[in-house]
Amino acid sequence: MPKTPRRRLPQSDRSFFTRLSQHVSHWAGKPQTFFAAMVLIVIWALSGPFFGYNDTWQLVINTSTTIVTFLMVFIIQNSQNRDTAAMQIKLDELILKLEGAREELLDLEELDEEKIERFRNEFEEMAAQARRILR
Template identity: 85%
Template sequence: MAKRSKRRLPQSDRSFFTRLSQRVAHWSGKPQTFFGAAIIIVIWALSGPFFGYNDTWQLVINTSTTIVTFLMVFIIQNSQNRDTAAMQIKLDELILKLEGAREELLDLEELDEEKIEHFRSEFEAMAAKARQTLQKVATEDKAPPSTKK
C-alpha cells in the first residue's frame, strides 16, 4: 500500500493571508499556545527583581502584548468573516432545498436592522404561539380522564 501523507496540501484558491490567518487561528486556539503564553508571563514576572521592576521591564510586556493583541484582532476578524460567510452560504443552500421555505430570507444578513427586527418579531410570535400550543397539549394530557374532551 502507498503511504498517505498526513500533511494537507494548500489549496491554490486560498490567498497567502487566508492560509496564514487559518494557521495562526488554528495554533492560537490550542492549549499549548495558552500555556506557552502563560509561561512567558511567569518568566517576565519572575525577571522583575533582576531588572528592578523598572520602566523598560514593564515596557517589554506592555509592548509585546499590545502588538500581539493588535495583530490577533485582524486574524480573528478574518477567520470570523470567512466562517460566517461559509455558514450563510450553507444556510442559503438549505433554505433553497426546503419546500415551503421563504426565499426572501436568503439575504437576511444584508438587510437593515429595522427590517431584521421585523423578521425577528415575526419569528418570536411564531415561537410564542408554538409554546402555547405545546403547553396546552401538555396540560390536556395531564388532566384527569373525566375532564378530557
C-alpha cells in the first residue's frame, strides 16, 4: 500500500511556540547536534589549561548547560504533550470505529491510578486466559 504524503498544517494554524518547539525538537534530536555539543565540550575541556582551570572557566560550562537544560525541558514537554494528545485522539477515533469496542475506555488517561489499574488487571486476565486457550 503506497504511503500517502504527510499533510502538514499551514504555518498560520500553529502558534509561534508550537512552530518553535517543533523546530527545536527536530533539530535537537539529530546526531549532528549531539556531535556538535560533544565538540563544544571537548573545546571547553581543552581550553582549561589556557584559562588555568579558574572559576570563570567552570562557570561558562555550568551556566550554559544549565540554561540549555532549563529551556529544553519546556520544549520537550510541549512536544510530548502534543504528541500524546494527538495519539489519544487517534486511538479514540479507532475505538469509536470498532464494532463492540468499549467506549468507556475513551478517556482512560483521565482516570486515577486505581481505576486504571483495575482495567489493566482485567486486560492482563484476558491475555492470560487467551494464552491458556492457545496451550
